[in-house]
Amino acid sequence: MEFRTTSNNINRNPIAFFDSGVGGLTVFSKVKALLPNENYLYFGDTKNMPYGEKSEKELLEFADKIFKFFEREGAKAVVMACNTTSAVTYEKLKNNYNFKIYPIIQSVCPYLANLNGVKKLAVIATSATVNSHIYSKEIKKYNPQTEVFEIDAPKWVKIVEEHRINESSNEVKEILDKLPEVDRIVLACTHYPYLLMVLKEFMPADKFIDPSLDFARIIKSDLEKNGLLNDKFEYEKFYVSSSPENFVKSSQVFYELTELPKVIIL
Numbered sequence: 001m002e003f004r005t006t007s008n009n010i011n012r013n014p015i016a017f018f019d020s021g022v023g024g025l026t027v028f029s030k031v032k033a034l035l036p037n038e039n040y041l042y043f044g045d046t047k048n049m050p051y052g053e054k055s056e057k058e059l060l061e062f063a064d065k066i067f068k069f070f071e072r073e074g075a076k077a078v079v080m081a082c083n084t085t086s087a088v089t090y091e092k093l094k095n096n097y098n099f100k101i102y103p104i105i106q107s108v109c110p111y112l113a114n115l116n117g118v119k120k121l122a123v124i125a126t127s128a129t130v131n132s133h134i135y136s137k138e139i140k141k142y143n144p145q146t147e148v149f150e151i152d153a154p155k156w157v158k159i160v161e162e163h164r165i166n167e168s169s170n171e172v173k174e175i176l177d178k179l180p181e182v183d184r185i186v187l188a189c190t191h192y193p194y195l196l197m198v199l200k201e202f203m204p205a206d207k208f209i210d211p212s213l214d215f216a217r218i219i220k221s222d223l224e225k226n227g228l229l230n231d232k233f234e235y236e237k238f239y240v241s242s243s244p245e246n247f248v249k250s251s252q253v254f255y256e257l258t259e260l261p262k263v264i265i266l
C-alpha cells in the first residue's frame, strides 16, 4: 500500500472510518484507544444498510462516494471498517484516491492464517463476503494447510442495528448449529462482536475471534512507520446517511457518542 498525498500538515489530518452502520465502531474504538492523539471522522451509511445484501455495483457506488467525501475532508488515511466493502470493492478502488487505505480483511488474514494450534477455522460473515470467498483465498495464501468454513448470518446485522440483541438467542443459535467442529470462529462482520454476550451463551467466549484489535495494531504500526501520527487530539466527527438517534442508541456497547451524528447524503 503506497502513500500518495502531498499536503504539508498531513499529520493533523483525520483518520476516517466507514461502515454501513455501527459495526465499524468495533474497530474505531480500538484504534482510538491505541491512538488517542488523532483526529477522526466516521461515516455510517445507515440509509444503505445492510451492505451484505447489496450487489457489487451498489457497493462500489457507495464506497466510491464515501472515499470522495473523505478526500474532500482531507483524510490522511481511510479505514474500511467493513468486511463486506473490503471483500467486494477494495481491489477495484484501492488506487483511485490520494490517501492510504486499510481494508480489514486483507490486513488481518496474515494473522488469522497463522494462529497457534488452529487447523480448522470457521468464518461467519455477511452473504456478500461469504459469496466472494475472500477469507478462504486470503488465508490459504498465507497458510494452505488451514481449513476454512465460511457461513453467512444474514439476520445478524439487523439485530444489532435494531437493538434486538437481548432477544436474539434463537437467531444466533440457528447459525452456530450449522457450523462443523472447528478450533476457532472468526466474527468476520464488524457488527457481530456486538453479539458476543449472546454468542457466549452457547460457546466459550475465547472460541470467537474479533479481528478488530489486531486490525487496530496493524493500523497503528503502519501509520507510525510512515511518520503519519499526530500529537494532539482536536476533534472527532460522526456522520450518518439516516437515523442519527438510532445510531447513537445502537452504538452504546462499543462507543458513547457525546452528540448526535450529522446527517449527510452523499
Ligand code: DGL
Residues within 6 Å of the ligand: 019, 020, 021, 023, 024, 049, 050, 051, 052, 053, 081, 082, 083, 084, 085, 126, 129, 157, 188, 189, 190, 191
Ligand atoms: N459491518 C459490515 C461488515 O463488516 C457490513 C454489514 C452489513 O451492512 O451487512 O461486513
